[in-house]
Amino acid sequence: MFDAAIAAAQPALCVPPALPATPKGRLIVIGAGKASAEMARAVERNWNGPLTGLVVTRYGYAVPCERIEIVEAAHPVPDAAGLQAARRILDRVQGLSADDTVLCLISGGGSSLLPLPLEGITLEDKQQVNHALLQSGASISEMNCVRRHLSAIKGGRLAAACHPAKVVTLLISDVPGDDPRDIASGPTVADASTCEDALAIIQRYGIDLPQRVLDVLHSGRGESIKPGDARLAGNEVHIIATPQMALEAAARVAQAHGITAHILGDSIEGEARDVGKVMAGIALQTARHGQPFSTPCVLLSGGETTVTVRGSGRGGRNVEFLLSCAIALRGEVGIYGLAGDTDGVDGQEEIAGACIAPDTLARAWAAGLRPADHLDNNNGHGFFQALGDSVVTGPTLTNVNDFRALLIAPERN
Template sequence: MTSISEPGFDRRAFLIGLFEAAIAAADPAEALKGQLPERPKGRTVVIGAGKGAAQLAGAFEAAWEGPLTGLIVTRYGYGAPLERLALREAAHPVPDAAGAAAAVEMLGLLRGLTADDLVVALITGGGSALLPAPGPGMTLADEVAVNEALLASGAPISVMNAIRRELSEVKGGRLALAAAPARVVTLIVSDVPGDRPEEVASGPTVPGAGSRAEARRLVETWGISLPDAAARALAGEENPAPLPGDPGFAGHEWRVIASAARSLEAAAARAEAAGVAAAILSDAVEGEAREVAKVHAALAREVALKGRPFALPVVLLSGGETTVTLGASGGRGGRNGEFALAVALAAEGLPVRALAADTDGIDGTEDNAGAFADGGSAGRLRALGADPAALLAAHDSYGAFAQLGDLFVPGPTGTNINDFRAILVG
């Protein structure tokens, strides 16, 4: 990589290089090294779900010596060639019938196993929507409505998952219990703040510590409007999510093999190799994307104008998962685009260049992973006859950065370690 001290240093290429370093650190083949369980006396059944599950499954096939069977579910367009494992594609972030059928098929694969058998679960972010399995009294349409209400609420992932676990036949460890008495080893690529195994994909093989009463309290606290069937299910005590102490989980293992923390460290090393100091602010940032952007921009302003708390040049790195609370008009873009547009406004006029992107390659429902922003982005939008503040209020970051030619569209990356944010100051 060209050093910042050399003529022609390309700041956009620098930011892309940091993103690529972060993705490389979560490469499935590297992440699996030293993580394979011992071969069992009986069968090996592999199950997987998530936006990076197909690539992780391909790496597992290449590394595993011995027979195996199983089923992997990923998002449409995120597949990868698999030789021994079946692959299904389904919708994300809103579940569909293909995902529901895959969940039924996966549950069928797990029934009838013995204590000599091994189940390896390959779980990455996005698995929650890809494995819809409505709880008692609910339909797929109800689960879709629940998912849409949660996504629009602005609630953090831990709150959403506490509710999802109580309204599903697979989440919150239920999928693992379906494999009893087989041993289950779960290998996780984390996309959640804090890398808590039970939060990734709503923990289909990992139990959470919540309760039905806690889920009801969270629905009320966050003002979440659930469909009638889901509200009735949550009001009762039938089919509660299993707890960590359930004897069905005895002997099971959960391992986080790739995460935002490791990827940010790799990005920092890449920056320093180019002569730019790197400051990792946090790998577990949560909150409204536009508010998080204001805090990042305020720090960038302090550095740019006063040289504190970091000397110039420096790149500020952070990960985690922000949220966007949508109004009735909806929006166009995702949380990383929203972050970038808010930075463009809050850091206007400053010598900053930023990239905010979802590490799976898709930010929300459009084709971009996120966007580039700098201290001149807002002014360039006004010169085009657009109002950046109005675009932010309408959650139309996609429209804003499409006009500027500053969308970041790398395509599916094959992994998912959540948000990646880099702000180069100086």
């Protein structure tokens, strides 16, 4: 099912039907995100006319392209390579005409891969902001609101820079609710949020930021491009792959094997450990009482949980969800689970996620591992790797957020 979810969001499948009409002038391809390189390759293979371009992707996610330049940069904390790529992308769209079309390929991860700060803010400041946001427990929507108001390229600014050329944006969504503003912090879409909103988020989570960063927000210099801006008129935005599409693909696999699939939501948020407890409770009620679902069945969900970091472990949110879920299940017979990030990277580890079974806790205790201690230390990856239960996919070349599946198949007496 996890494989099917990833396959459903492959750019080779979803990019070609969304390509724009041939422009009178030039086609310039730009983009950013973990899927951007594979999206660029799909464009090259399905575009008959001339084109040029530049996209930036995460280290290890580049693929060979002939006419579109692929560069790599750091994620989730930005680096100088991303800064240089963002500058070069802005340079590429200077001096265009109304006859030209800019095809912008955006996917999850683009926020960190386009770290061009507003004047008065340094790359080091942006790195500090990103690190603080990742540690804070803020939702992805809240994090991206702050990022939009500190960026010289996000929050519609990239589209404004392309004017008067037409901008066609293809989005692979990795955010709950599929709001284009939140996918890579919306470089080509108008944004109604304000600097005051960003400041409220910073205050809400007690995030400590450099004074010069706060000055940009207090002064209003960080305001994004607002709805109704004439420079964005006539542009197109198309969401070509979503978490819901991936969950539906997984559901079809289950149903093909005689297992009823229930999609509980494609945009579930909250603390990963809390979501894990809730999902375990639903699974236990289903297994023991046939409520709210009859068995056998699989409970599918997506979205993006958060982790408020309190320990010194290796993260990330999917394995934190799964470890909390396993502890709450207490070895219940007939319940199995998998949770992973569809981009192949959960947190900052090159590990997609992990899986659990009724014997997970027993094997952990036999190995001298204390599950609750690992959860308290935010060390889900350390825990599951020690058990040999990590799920490693390598770069998937797409990103439609988290995937969670709980299979409930009680053993018959």
